[in-house]
Amino acid sequence: MKILFIGDVVGKVGRRMLKDYLGTYVEKYGIDFVIANGENVTHGKGLIQRHYQELLDAGVDCITLGNHYNSKNEINRYIDSADRLVRPLNLLNGFRGDGSVVYDLDGVSIRVTNLLGSAFMEEQVNNPYYAMLDLFEEEPANIHIVDFHAEATGEKQSLGYVLDGKVSALLGTHTHVQTNDCRILPNGTAYISDVGMTGFNDGVLGFEKESVIRKNFYGEMVKFTPPEEGVGIFSAVVLDINEFDGKTRQIFPILFKEEKK
DSSP, X not given: OEEEEEOEEOHHHHHHHHHHHHHHHHXXXXXXXXXXXXXXXXXXXXOOHHHHHHHHHHTOSEEEOOTTTTSSTTHHHHGGGOTTEEOOTTBSSOOSSOSEEEEEETTEEEEXXXXXXXXXXXXXXXXXXXXXXXXXXSOOOSEEEEEEEOSOHHHHHHHHHHTBTTBSEEEEXXXXXXXXXXXXXXXXXXXXXXXXXXEESSSBTTBOHHHHHHHHHHOOOOOOOOOSSOOEEEEEEEEEEOTTTOOEEEEEEEEEEOOOO
């Protein structure tokens, strides 16, 4: 089973990159199932229903979220009927929707779980490890992909080793910069600290650099602004998973940057 996982899709440029390049990678690598992190899709924070549908129309099979899961209030009106959307599992606020969803693909069950980290994050969450222990009480799937949306690489690596052999892949998101540590852990779980982001390349984290600089260094209360157009980057990983034992045979990254026009 070949699965493509796409890192945080940011704003309009990120949505364009999906539409322009997803089909190419699906065909090139014989992809069976596509997952994308969509918590930054709508103007850099949150996901409205129109953009949720836009990602599905582009070829995404499942969309995960992160700390901006509720940044657009509209999500409360459609999340219960959005069966391709997975919000963080370990929220303590009883938010609507599901934090882990099982999909059937020609008789192969694929579970997708979304977790939030507890280190250096503002959201009130259950310990991600304990949340996974509770989840393991449910009926297992053939394949289990975990999107761990977290800040600290140490927390991501630790959970990767703790869950090694219990899930097919633990893939880090949130920091928007692809890390150079793709590997398969000793018991067959694929791991990367951060898949990276899909969006505007010539800025900071997919946003116009001036807005981020003004907030970080000059203390100005400004919104991070994703540009409407520009040179894009496409960040993802490809997973080759044995659907019979759930172990990953191979993981490798995709990091494509458009040429400047």
